[in-house]
Amino acid sequence: MQFTEKESKTKSSSEAGGADAPQVWRNGKLMSADEARVSPFDHGILVGDGVFETLNAYKGEPFAAARHFVRMKHSASKLGLHLPDEQELLEAMRAVMKANGFDDRARIRVTITGGLSPLGSDRGTAEHTMLVAASAVPSYKEVGRVITVPFTRNENSALAGVKSISYGENVIALKMAKKQGADEAIFANNAGMLCEGTGSNIFVVIDGQLITPTLASGCLAGVTRSVVLDVCGELGIEVLQKDLPLGDLGKAQEAFLSGSLREVQGIASVDGVDLPVAPGPITSKIRQGFKGFVERHDDPSVEGFRFD
Numbered sequence: 211m212q213f214t215e216k217e218s219k220t221k222s223s224s225e226a227g228g229a230d231a232p233q234v235w236r237n238g239k240l241m242s243a244d245e246a247r248v249s250p251f252d253h254g255i256l257v258g259d260g261v262f263e264t265l266n267a268y269k270g271e272p273f274a275a276a277r278h279f280v281r282m283k284h285s286a287s288k289l290g291l292h293l294p295d296e297q298e299l300l301e302a303m304r305a306v307m308k309a310n311g312f313d314d315r316a317r318i319r320v321t322i323t324g325g326l327s328p329l330g331s332d333r334g335t336a337e338h339t340m341l342v343a344a345s346a347v348p349s350y351k352e353v354g355r356v357i358t359v360p361f362t363r364n365e366n367s368a369l370a371g372v373k374s375i376s377y378g379e380n381v382i383a384l385k386m387a388k389k390q391g392a393d394e395a396i397f398a399n400n401a402g403m404l405c406e407g408t409g410s411n412i413f414v415v416i417d418g419q420l421i422t423p424t425l426a427s428g429c430l431a432g433v434t435r436s437v438v439l440d441v442c443g444e445l446g447i448e449v450l451q452k453d454l455p456l457g458d459l460g461k462a463q464e465a466f467l468s469g470s471l472r473e474v475q476g477i478a479s480v481d482g483v484d485l486p487v488a489p490g491p492i493t494s495k496i497r498q499g500f501k502g503f504v505e506r507h508d509d510p511s512v513e514g515f516r517f518d
């Protein structure tokens with residue numbers, strides 16, 4: 211199994227609980243990653259038929275597991291996939307963290323695919339493939355640079371708002387960003403409105419007003435986006451959910467990204483042009499508020515966490 215250079219330096223597989231290869235969960239059983247082979251006939255590999263979640267664990271507990279579970283249920287129901295029950299999934303995540311020696315922070319990845327299938331779009335009738343893996347959390351700077359990309363999110367796609375494993379466009383966009391020395395790529399949607407990043411939601415401050423694109427823009431209903439909305443409620447910061455032309459991003463007084471692993475990250479520049487301040491005062495307040503929120507709630511309620 212290959213890790214990114216940073217991840218392998220942070221925690222090599224031999225450090226991870228002393229096992230030769232990381233331990234993963236596959237269809238109800240803990241096993242070594244070497245043993246947990248996925249068939250070349252798996253529909254996830256063949257056509258990207260699957261859904262996933264990435265969670266951040268703090269103090270050894272997956273954060274906001276209930277929100278991640280309902281979002282995965284939403285994604286799975288769009289694709290007609292079934293999920294194991296919530297408790298089983300939670301136990302699997304805890305078992306994988308423990309087996310790999312992660313007792314505080316961890317990046318947890320849950321993947322469910324259509325399982326063994328014919329070599330085309332038709333899904334087979336075999337059981338789904340369910341995998342849970344964990345690794346170290348990559349480190350993110352307090353602020354990052356973004357570029358905008360020329361291809362768009364399709365807000366009318368059958369996969370809009372679905373966390374499907376078909377992430378090819380994100381791979382291309384992120385590669386473009388890295389090539390230009392940036393950390394994240396930002397998409398507009400087909401209507402030319404600001405949408406989201408490859409692995410993040412976006413917030414901008416314009417004329418003193420904090421704004422984030424609506425879910426109708428085609429962005430993912432980010433769990434961190436929902437937590438930022440909660441944090442802003444606690445801090446008395448009004449957030450407008452409103453769609454803006456992509457070009458407004460470069461005119462923002464300040465802006466930030468939200469995501470499970472990057473948490474709240476200020477945006478320093480857009481397409482090579484610096485924003486006036488990064489992190490801005492509102493971003494810093496929310497970053498601080500987010501840290502406090504995570505300390506106080508390990509599993510915030512799913513009430514009000516919406517997908518449309």
Ligand SMILES: Cc1ncc(COP(=O)(O)O)c(C=O)c1O
Nearest residue numbers: 409410411430432433434469470
């Ligand atoms: C396309 C996309 N948008 C937004 C996000 C942020 O979602 P969350 O806050 O649930 O991690 C992600 C997460 O990876 C993502 O892949």
